[in-house]
Amino acid sequence: MFGSYYRTEKIWQIRWKGARKLENAMLLSPANSSQKALISGIEAEAGTSINLCYQCGKCTGGCPAAFAMDYPPRQVIRLLQLGLVEEALNAESIWICASCETCSSRCPRGVDIASLMDTMRREALKRGKKDKRVAAFNKAFLFNVKNFGRTYEAGLLLQYNLTTGQLFKDMGLGLPMMQRGKVSVLPEKIKARDEMKKIFERAEKLGGEQ
Amino acid sequence: MKFAYYPGCSADGSGIEYGLSMERTAKILGFELQELEDWNCCGATSGHNTNKLLSLALPARNLAIAEKTGLNMMIAPCAACYSRHRNAEHTVQHDPEMKKKIEQVLDMELQGTTETLSILDVLVNKIGTDAIAAQVKNPLTTMKAASYYGCLLVRPVEHTGFDDPEDPQTMDKIMKALGADAVEWSHKTECCGAALVTSRPDVGTRMLYRVLKDAQESGAECLVTACPLCMLNLDMRQTAVEKEYKEKFNLPIYYVTELLAIACGDEPKTVGLEKHFVEAGQYLQTVKVRAQEAKAAAEKAAQEAAAKASASKGKAAKTGDATAEPDQKKIEAFKTALTKTPDKMAAKLVADAAQAGILASILDEKRIEKLANLMAKDMELAQKAAAAFVQQELKRQGECQD
Numbered sequence A: 001m002f003g004s005y006y007r008t009e010k011i012w013q014i015r016w017k018g019a020r021k022l023e024n025a026m027l028l029s030p031a032n033s034s035q036k037a038l039i040s041g042i043e044a045e046a047g048t049s050i051n052l053c054y055q056c057g058k059c060t061g062g063c064p065a066a067f068a069m070d071y072p073p074r075q076v077i078r079l080l081q082l083g084l085v086e087e088a089l090n091a092e093s094i095w096i097c098a099s100c101e102t103c104s105s106r107c108p109r110g111v112d113i114a115s116l117m118d119t120m121r122r123e124a125l126k127r128g129k130k131d132k133r134v135a136a137f138n139k140a141f142l143f144n145v146k147n148f149g150r151t152y153e154a155g156l157l158l159q160y161n162l163t164t165g166q167l168f169k170d171m172g173l174g175l176p177m178m179q180r181g182k183v184s185v186l187p188e189k190i191k192a193r194d195e196m197k198k199i200f201e202r203a204e205k206l207g208g209e210q
Numbered sequence B: 001m002k003f004a005y006y007p008g009c010s011a012d013g014s015g016i017e018y019g020l021s022m023e024r025t026a027k028i029l030g031f032e033l034q035e036l037e038d039w040n041c042c043g044a045t046s047g048h049n050t051n052k053l054l055s056l057a058l059p060a061r062n063l064a065i066a067e068k069t070g071l072n073m074m075i076a077p078c079a080a081c082y083s084r085h086r087n088a089e090h091t092v093q094h095d096p097e098m099k100k101k102i103e104q105v106l107d108m109e110l111q112g113t114t115e116t117l118s119i120l121d122v123l124v125n126k127i128g129t130d131a132i133a134a135q136v137k138n139p140l141t142t143m144k145a146a147s148y149y150g151c152l153l154v155r156p157v158e159h160t161g162f163d164d165p166e167d168p169q170t171m172d173k174i175m176k177a178l179g180a181d182a183v184e185w186s187h188k189t190e191c192c193g194a195a196l197v198t199s200r201p202d203v204g205t206r207m208l209y210r211v212l213k214d215a216q217e218s219g220a221e222c223l224v225t226a227c228p229l230c231m232l233n234l235d236m237r238q239t240a241v242e243k244e245y246k247e248k249f250n251l252p253i254y255y256v257t258e259l260l261a262i263a264c265g266d267e268p269k270t271v272g273l274e275k276h277f278v279e280a281g282q283y284l285q286t287v288k289v290r291a292q293e294a295k296a297a298a299e300k301a302a303q304e305a306a307a308k309a310s311a312s313k314g315k316a317a318k319t320g321d322a323t324a325e326p327d328q329k330k331i332e333a334f335k336t337a338l339t340k341t342p343d344k345m346a347a348k349l350v351a352d353a354a355q356a357g358i359l360a361s362i363l364d365e366k367r368i369e370k371l372a373n374l375m376a377k378d379m380e381l382a383q384k385a386a387a388a389f390v391q392q393e394l395k396r397q398g399e400c401q402d
Helices: A002-006 A009-021 A033-046 A058-062 A073-081 A085-090 A102-106 A113-126 A132-148 A153-164 A171-179 A193-207 B016-029 B044-050 B052-069 B079-094 B096-106 B119-127 B129-135 B170-177 B201-217 B228-236 B238-245 B256-263 B281-319 B328-340 B342-349 B353-362 B365-377 B379-401
Strands: B002-005 B032-035 B073-075 B115-117 B144-148 B222-225 B253-255
Touching: A033 A085, A033 A113, A058 A073, A058 A102, A073 A085, A073 A113, A085 A113, A102 A113, A113 B044, A113 B052, A132 A153, A132 A193, A132 B044, A193 B052, A193 B096, B016 B032, B016 B119, B016 B129, B016 B228, B016 B253, B016 B256, B044 B052, B044 B079, B052 B073, B052 B079, B052 B096, B073 B119, B079 B096, B079 B115, B079 B228, B115 B119, B119 B129, B119 B170, B119 B256, B129 B170, B144 B170, B144 B201, B170 B256, B201 B222, B201 B228, B201 B238, B222 B228, B222 B256, B228 B238, B228 B253, B253 B256, B328 B342, B328 B365, B342 B353, B342 B379, B353 B379, B365 B379
Parallel strands: B002 B032, B002 B073, B073 B115, B144 B222, B222 B253
Antiparallel strands: none
């Protein structure tokens, strides 16, 4: 029932056309052509436009993790608007974002900020700029999915702790988890494990082209 | 009704109670779950943080499997699984270029016919709260529950769309159908911190604290969730939050399906309630005792009222017909008074000045007739009727504002 009311795609398309006219405004920014190309690439992959943002700050106001960020969401967009894309990719904020989507769902201009954050995390990862702890968690998580087809919680925590050098982190929770039958010692495996590996390989190959 | 079923990785791991209670819920409400054959992990947040194409391909493989079953509705109880599948579904339907890429990665064809549903959507919009209420054997009367939706069940609304993203109501409706009180609170859709609680505890713990604190301050005695990660964080990490902030919460956390099964007659053990970290059985006992007391008190009040009524009837019979019938003259006098000086009379009937004002403003012929009759017979009854009129009016005004 709320779907039609909140559905923003149509409005977004209209706004996108309007934003195209603003392209001249970009001429005023100090960004060079490679920075501009990078920003356009990020916008295209995120499926949104930073030129729509009029800096009202509603995203930052609602962001549950803004208290820990060096550049809160509004400022991340501002950096991109000014062409300071390296600064934005280096920001700790993009790794603190929990992908809760509050910003995107509240933005009065229909900017998909969460999707931008997501795209910037992937871009930063490609460039070797990353938050070690978050990236280590993601890597450990996907390693299990690739090899077993499922999440393997015990393996995930062990691998995460080993790679981040926090050997005894959450050890106090491991035993109670096992006692409650909430974590199995061995991984659950699906039958189509070869297929999973192929999916990962092809996605890495094709996904890189974007 | 039959649904394809995607349990998600946590259903036999950290969220085992969710898996158990989900199956019980289906049995109790009489719908069938057909588990997808050889399903894989959706990739969750780690997937879309790393590779967009992969994050769409992983859930799309499950959608392709679901398409083969011929069932076009699939239940994904976990909020993250639900969100990822919903996202993939949306892309397959609206982005033909991306769809082609996904099919290439999967080496499978996609029709885009499967609709992934959250358990809240299924319970409220497919089964219906009346059907749920009909199965309740032990209502959770006097339970004060904060319905916690978290992020991904209601956002982004273009992908979810079954409830309001700011003040969702579906879980509240289910809790009311089970007899509980749904507490109004402001952190219904705030994020619990998700994986940050593990990877960045400095950030995640504070997010968790805010949710627990707001629930407590709003008068909730427990939280209800429909997401295994919210459960894991709120339940398993609650002690760590209490330690960090030097405050006691002691708030039991329940899956909405656990409470449904228990209210419909299941033993807490059947749904794995003893596996929780924050003790969850004791509060249910407290609720049970309170519910029994409330029921007994209501019965007692009803009996007393009945006894009083029969006593006054006996009295009236003894004194004869002349006084048993309220004096017509008296009624007429009250009627004129009510019509001419409604403010004065209303103040006599209702103690609260503001409410008396409301009563005076809504007095029409019908209401005056009734009140005058009652005032001539028994002042106490008239006051009760007046209070009821005021309540009715207040409720009507409240509904208009909505």
